[in-house]
Amino acid sequence: MVAVALSLVTFVGVSGCSAYDLPLPGGAGTGDDSYTVTAEFADVLDLVPQSSVKVNQVTVGQVEDIQVTGWTATVRLRIPGNVVLPDNATAELKQTSLLGEKYVALAPPTDAPAQGRLGQGDRIPLSRTSRNPEVEEVLGAMSLLLNGGGVAQLKTIEAELNNALRGRTGDVKDLVTQLNTFVGGLDAQKGEIVRAIDSIDRLSSTLASNQAKIAAALDELPKGLKILADQRRQLTAMLTALRDLGEVGTRVIRGSRADLEANLRAISPILRQLNKAGDDLPKSYQLLLTYPFPNNAQSTIKGDFTNLWATLDTNLDTIAGNLGVAKLPKLPSIPGVQLPSVPLPSVPVPSVPLPSVSLPSVPGVPLPTTLPGGLLGSSRPGASGADGADAVSWSTLFPTGGSR
Secondary structure, three states: OHHHHHHHHHHHHHHOOOHHHOOOOOOOOOOOOOEEEEEEEOOOOOOOOOOEEEEOOEEEEEEEEEEEEOOEEEEEEEEOOOOOOOOOOEEEEEEOOOOOOEEEEEEOOOOOOOOOOOOOOOEEOHHHEEEOOOHHHHHHHHHHHHOOOHHHHHHHHHHHHHHHHOOOHHHHHHHHHHHHHHHHHHHHOHHHHHHHHHHHHHHHHHHHHOHHHHHHHHHHHHHHHHHHHHOHHHHHHHHHHHHHHHHHHHHHHHHOHHHHHHHHHHHHHHHHHHHHHOOHHHHHHHHHHOOOOOHHHHHHOEOOEOOOOOOOOOOHHHHHHHOOOOOOOOOOOOOOOOOOOOOOOOOOOOOOOOOOOOOOOEOOEOOOOOOOHHHHHOOOOOOEOOOOOEOOOHHHHOOEOEOO
C-alpha cells in the first residue's frame, strides 16, 4: 500500500501536474451548449478553479482556469447557454460569507444601458471588473485606527472644540446665521458666478492665443524699464515742476475765487437772455450780412427793376411801441392861452429847370414820354408836384413782375 502511494506521488511529480488540473467534485453543471468568457482582474486574491460563477446570487457556471499575465490575472469562465447577459456585462469578485469561499458575480452594467449579448470568446476588460475588500484589509484598517490612529486624535479634536465653544453659544449661532446668509447669497448669484467663470475661461483662451504677443511684450518690457531708469532724474524734475504748478494754480484759484464768482453771477443774466433768444439769434445773422434786405430778397429782383410796396408809419406812439418804449405822454392843453403868431420871412427859391428823360416803351402799357419835374416834390405815389403837374405813379416807375 505504501509502495502504491509512493508510486502515485512520484508519477504526479514527474508529470508536473497540480491538484487544480485534476477534475474536482462539485460545481454547477454547464451542459453541452455552454460558452466560455474571459475576465481580467487586477487581483483575484485566493480564487481557485472550480469556484462558482453566479448571476443574481444564483450559481450558473464555474471558473475553468486562472492565468497571470504581468500584473493582470485572466480568469476563464464557463457559462451555460441559457444564461443571457449583455455584451457589456460586469464581473465582480465576491465572498459568500465572512470566512466563505470566493466566487465571480456577473451582472448587467448599472451606469450604462445594456448592449448586445455576451457570447463565446468574449472578454470582460479591467474597466468592468472589481473586487470586494478582504476581511484582512478591514481588520488591518481597524487596527490602524484603534492603535494610535485617528481615535486619539478625534478625542483631542473633540476636547479642543468643547473648550473653544464653551460660553460662546450666541457667537456660534450668529456665525451659523452669517454662514447661512453667505451661502444663500452665493446660491442666488450662481448664474453670475458661472458667467464670471466662463468669462475667465474666455480670457484664458485669449491669453493663450496671444501667447506669442505677450512673450514679445515681456521681452520688450526690460528695455522700457531701462529707459525709465535712465530718465529717472527728468521724470522726478517733471513731477516736482508739476507739483509747483499745482500749488501756484491752487493759490491763483483761491485768490481769484471771489472775482470769478462775481463774474459768473454777472454773466448769468446774459446767458439767460441768450437762452431765451433761442433760434432767433442765429437767424438774425442772416439779415446782418444783407441788411436792410433779407437773404431771400434777391429772388424778387428781376434784372434792374423790382416791384416794391412800402408803408412808412411816422406815428410817434407806434415807433415808441416798436422800440419797446412806453407811449409818449400827451401834453396837457392850457385853456385860454393863445400863442402869438410870428411872421416868417419869405425866402425866394430859385427855379431850376429839370431835364426831360425819355422812358422806354412797353407794349400794352402807356407810359409818359418824360418825367415831370413835380415828381421830385411828391411825398407818395399819385401826389401832385410843386408846379401843379401830376406825378408818375410808383406802379408806372416799377412795372409789375417783381415780388412785393
